[in-house]
Amino acid sequence: MLGGMITSTTALRVRYAETDMMGFTYHGNYFTWFEVGRVNMMDELGLPYRDLEKRGYRLPVLEAHANFLRPTFFDDRLELLVTVRERPGARLRIDYELRRGSELCMTGHTTHAFVNHAGEPVRPPADVLEKMRNFFEKA
Amino acid sequence: MLGGMITSTTALRVRYAETDMMGFTYHGNYFTWFEVGRVNMMDELGLPYRDLEKRGYRLPVLEAHANFLRPTFFDDRLELLVTVRERPGARLRIDYELRRGSELCMTGHTTHAFVNHAGEPVRPPADVLEKMRNFFEKA
Amino acid sequence: MLGGMITSTTALRVRYAETDMMGFTYHGNYFTWFEVGRVNMMDELGLPYRDLEKRGYRLPVLEAHANFLRPTFFDDRLELLVTVRERPGARLRIDYELRRGSELCMTGHTTHAFVNHAGEPVRPPADVLEKMRNFFEKA
Amino acid sequence: MLGGMITSTTALRVRYAETDMMGFTYHGNYFTWFEVGRVNMMDELGLPYRDLEKRGYRLPVLEAHANFLRPTFFDDRLELLVTVRERPGARLRIDYELRRGSELCMTGHTTHAFVNHAGEPVRPPADVLEKMRNFFEKA
Numbered sequence: 175m176l177g178g179m180i181t182s183t184t185a186l187r188v189r190y191a192e193t194d195m196m197g198f199t200y201h202g203n204y205f206t207w208f209e210v211g212r213v214n215m216m217d218e219l220g221l222p223y224r225d226l227e228k229r230g231y232r233l234p235v236l237e238a239h240a241n242f243l244r245p246t247f248f249d250d251r252l253e254l255l256v257t258v259r260e261r262p263g264a265r266l267r268i269d270y271e272l273r274r275g276s277e278l279c280m281t282g283h284t285t286h287a288f289v290n291h292a293g294e295p296v297r298p299p300a301d302v303l304e305k306m307r308n309f310f311e312k313a
Numbered sequence: 314m315l316g317g318m319i320t321s322t323t324a325l326r327v328r329y330a331e332t333d334m335m336g337f338t339y340h341g342n343y344f345t346w347f348e349v350g351r352v353n354m355m356d357e358l359g360l361p362y363r364d365l366e367k368r369g370y371r372l373p374v375l376e377a378h379a380n381f382l383r384p385t386f387f388d389d390r391l392e393l394l395v396t397v398r399e400r401p402g403a404r405l406r407i408d409y410e411l412r413r414g415s416e417l418c419m420t421g422h423t424t425h426a427f428v429n430h431a432g433e434p435v436r437p438p439a440d441v442l443e444k445m446r447n448f449f450e451k452a
Numbered sequence: 453m454l455g456g457m458i459t460s461t462t463a464l465r466v467r468y469a470e471t472d473m474m475g476f477t478y479h480g481n482y483f484t485w486f487e488v489g490r491v492n493m494m495d496e497l498g499l500p501y502r503d504l505e506k507r508g509y510r511l512p513v514l515e516a517h518a519n520f521l522r523p524t525f526f527d528d529r530l531e532l533l534v535t536v537r538e539r540p541g542a543r544l545r546i547d548y549e550l551r552r553g554s555e556l557c558m559t560g561h562t563t564h565a566f567v568n569h570a571g572e573p574v575r576p577p578a579d580v581l582e583k584m585r586n587f588f589e590k591a
Numbered sequence: 592m593l594g595g596m597i598t599s600t601t602a603l604r605v606r607y608a609e610t611d612m613m614g615f616t617y618h619g620n621y622f623t624w625f626e627v628g629r630v631n632m633m634d635e636l637g638l639p640y641r642d643l644e645k646r647g648y649r650l651p652v653l654e655a656h657a658n659f660l661r662p663t664f665f666d667d668r669l670e671l672l673v674t675v676r677e678r679p680g681a682r683l684r685i686d687y688e689l690r691r692g693s694e695l696c697m698t699g700h701t702t703h704a705f706v707n708h709a710g711e712p713v714r715p716p717a718d719v720l721e722k723m724r725n726f727f728e729k730a
Contacts, residue, residue, distance in 0.1 A: 190612065190617070191611065191619060193612035194611065201374040202342065202608060206469040224526060240376065241375070247612075328627055329640075333473070334472070334526055339468070361666070363665060363666040387644075474649055512618075514658070516619075516656070517654075517656045520655075523651070
């Protein structure tokens with residue numbers, strides 16, 4: 175049986191700048207929070223995203239999706255759960271769940287590919303793949 | 314046979330503030346462009362979104378999705394095609410296509426519901442439904 | 453002799469979304485960091501900004517100023533020093549210094565007034581004035 | 592007698608994403624509008640900013656200032672007047688006035704320096720200086 179996954183949790187606090195006149199967090203800003211959670215996950219894996227960029231790699235977003243279940247408000251303390259459920263290959267899919275205490279406020283995912291500075295798709299760096307794949311059981 | 318749809322086109326120009334260190338438009342900012350296109354479409358329908366809010370309605374985003382096909386760059390002149398393909402009911406689904414000349418740069422969609430000031434789901438205003446449904450053929 | 457001041461320090465980390473194609477933090481985003489520092493200072497004073505708004509007060513920005521001395525970069529860990537040097541009255545002036553380790557990256561200030569929900573200037577709440585003025589020596 | 596100045600006017604419309612829960616435009620977003628006005632002014636001078644960057648120049652913001660006189664609201668149609676009042680040299684100072692009809696909503700300024708890709712100060716390109724200085728009378 176195959177199994178395993180990578181998980182990481184990031185604490186967030188809603189900024190006034192992130193709200194809109196509806197009194198909620200503007201929906202587009204959740205994608206920035208996804209980024210904050212991803213960067214944190216990469217840190218915890220020992221693969222800081224800043225270093226990946228210095229080595230010439232980039233991880234642009236190919237696809238982004240969000241389901242907004244409950245609004246979030248200025249100064250809310252939130253918890254973003256970031257999960258990699260599928261063994262990373264040429265593409266990397268990341269799932270997100272945002273909670274305020276026990277309330278699930280939103281879910282979403284992003285898909286990424288490794289590219290070089292010219293924006294051309296490249297093989298993921300071997301050490302990145304290995305570190306990530308260690309979380310998934312061997313067949 | 315049923316048919317018909319609502320379409321609207323909005324010209325956009327990429328702001329420096331909207332780029333990131335990758336040199337492209339930051340992916341989260343495309344959702345703001347969707348909003349600009351939606352607001353424009355509502356204007357063209359004779360249903361300015363500002364007026365809807367004054368009448369006590371809001372149209373929060375329940376779901377947002379984007380596929381990033383090609384990066385866009387500072388100062389790019391873009392065209393955002395906004396389409397309502399499904400006859401609006403309790404929910405309103407809007408589709409987006411972003412082009413730079415003949416190049417398709419991204420596609421996406423958002424789903425909305427009408428709510429009142431307290432955030433509770435309400436029936437869409439009759440005049441809004443009627444104006445929108447006029448674009449769709451009767452069964 | 454008069455003296456005293458209120459100070460508060462907030463840790464910040466540069467988000468990818470906050471950078472621009474120059475590779476630096478986009479200058480407009482520093483004003484959001486000022487807000488994060490202000491909110492934090494109010495918390496430390498036992499006067500959460502969220503509560504002030506619930507009591508019907510708002511503290512809009514009347515004036516904002518920034519001097520950019522050194523660029524900051526994605527993932528930089530920064531420290532924002534927020535200071536109230538002048539005894540608060542009808543207006544509240546707040547000063548900011550942003551450091552990366554020992555490097556001073558920027559300085560700035562904002563000026564605020566208390567207004568009610570209608571946007572009309574009002575006297576600052578007595579408890580807020582008192583808590584803030586406790587930091588300043590009596591004449 | 593010396594005189595003359597460069598002026599340019601840019602139409603703006605407030606986006607929903609630019610508002611905050613106070614119901615106004617978030618103050619930090621005005622600096623993005625300054626940028627939109629500057630880029631437009633450079634276009635009108637026949638010196639598109641995009642081209643300057645391609646030639647290796649950048650014009651980072653050294654100082655930014657804003658006085659907020661009246662709030663602006665979602666969907667407001669605004670006019671931003673951008674002015675260069677001082678003959679440009681190593682530094683370029685730009686002034687801004689934002690109006691809604693006859694109402695002056697805000698004023699501000701930014702100061703810029705020309706730098707190269709490494710961020711080092713450089714002499715402004717000769718053609719830029721000349722085109723800009725043509726607007727100022729000779730002594």
